[in-house]
Amino acid sequence: MYHFIVNKVSGNGRGLAIWKDVEKILAHKQLNYRVFFTSYPLHATEISKEIKNGVIIVIGGDGTIHEVINGLKTSKNIPMGIIAAGSGNDFARALNIPMNTVEAFESILAGTERTVDIGRIGDKSCATVIGIGFDGKVAQTVNASKTKKWMRFLRLGRMSYIISVFKVLFNYKPANISIKIDDQTEEMTDVWLVAVANFPYYAGGMAICPNANGNDGYFELCVVHGMSKLQFIRTFPGVFKGKHISHPSIKMLTGKQIEISSSSAMIVHGDGEIIGQTPIKINIEEKALRVMGTSPPKSKILMELPFS
Numbered sequence: 001m002y003h004f005i006v007n008k009v010s011g012n013g014r015g016l017a018i019w020k021d022v023e024k025i026l027a028h029k030q031l032n033y034r035v036f037f038t039s040y041p042l043h044a045t046e047i048s049k050e051i052k053n054g055v056i057i058v059i060g061g062d063g064t065i066h067e068v069i070n071g072l073k074t075s076k077n078i079p080m081g082i083i084a085a086g087s088g089n090d091f092a093r094a095l096n097i098p099m100n101t102v103e104a105f106e107s108i109l110a111g112t113e114r115t116v117d118i119g120r121i122g123d124k125s126c127a128t129v130i131g132i133g134f135d136g137k138v139a140q141t142v143n144a145s146k147t148k149k150w151m152r153f154l155r156l157g158r159m160s161y162i163i164s165v166f167k168v169l170f171n172y173k174p175a176n177i178s179i180k181i182d183d184q185t186e187e188m189t190d191v192w193l194v195a196v197a198n199f200p201y202y203a204g205g206m207a208i209c210p211n212a213n214g215n216d217g218y219f220e221l222c223v224v225h226g227m228s229k230l231q232f233i234r235t236f237p238g239v240f241k242g243k244h245i246s247h248p249s250i251k252m253l254t255g256k257q258i259e260i261s262s263s264s265a266m267i268v269h270g271d272g273e274i275i276g277q278t279p280i281k282i283n284i285e286e287k288a289l290r291v292m293g294t295s296p297p298k299s300k301i302l303m304e305l306p307f308s
């Protein structure tokens, strides 16, 4: 049985349009399926909690996937396929899932599958990136933004993120943190953000941790500290291609268990959804999620990037 979970409003209405295309394909196939439409935030978590067998196919974006994996905690053996319908689609991008609806659907039906790691903060699951500090504040600002809907409608979802970056930038105060990665503790001053990444991208294609690979059992971390606002503005465009990582004020690290406390509370987001604030503990759960319809990465992303 295939259980479709469709967020009609994802991608500002693309979810519904894509479902209509899928429905047409289904009319020519002998498939046993059910469809659930989400009606409100967190509804996808409630729906996926009730599914005990078969395959879940999400038609939505990263927010819907985040909600589904949080419902799947109790039925880990259920595989999930993705037909990308969001504005960012960072999880689908990281897994090389085709952005074309027909190709994505066919690849799910072909039955290829792999298991990926999941980040855990307490009882919350995160598929892509957990952002602490500046990133958390930006996610909060994007989610509260009145213009977000219109920006998405105009296919300017990334622009709404960039506007929020600059809104937050001018009043943001970096904090001092204590960060424990596995057995090593380090004190760091003047920290803007810590990104803890299972997969490389967030905010619609920003490669914050370009070497994060969600099936190696490790997070890649990006810590931005001791940077002036001007340096931050100059370095920021490099994140779209992962070029920021060579900056002397950016430290890239890896680990499995992360604990962060800070001199003042830092907001935490996971997959773009606000999760809480510091202090936090993050663990990686290896091979916690079965994903259908994925093709293996063509090459390590860094090898494709033109570093200067």
Ligand SMILES: Nc1ncnc2c1ncn2[C@@H]1O[C@H](COP(=O)(O)OP(=O)(O)OP(=O)(O)O)[C@@H](O)[C@H]1O
Pocket: 007, 008, 009, 010, 011, 012, 038, 039, 040, 041, 042, 043, 060, 061, 062, 063, 064, 065, 067, 085, 086, 087, 088, 089, 090, 157, 272
């Ligand atoms: N019927 C609904 N009405 C309003 N909001 C909904 C409804 N169903 C789900 N949602 C909410 O919509 C939010 C956005 O969905 P989703 O993240 O899938 O799309 P997106 O934001 O366009 O894509 P991306 O996160 O990839 O940029 C989710 O966080 C979910 O809680």
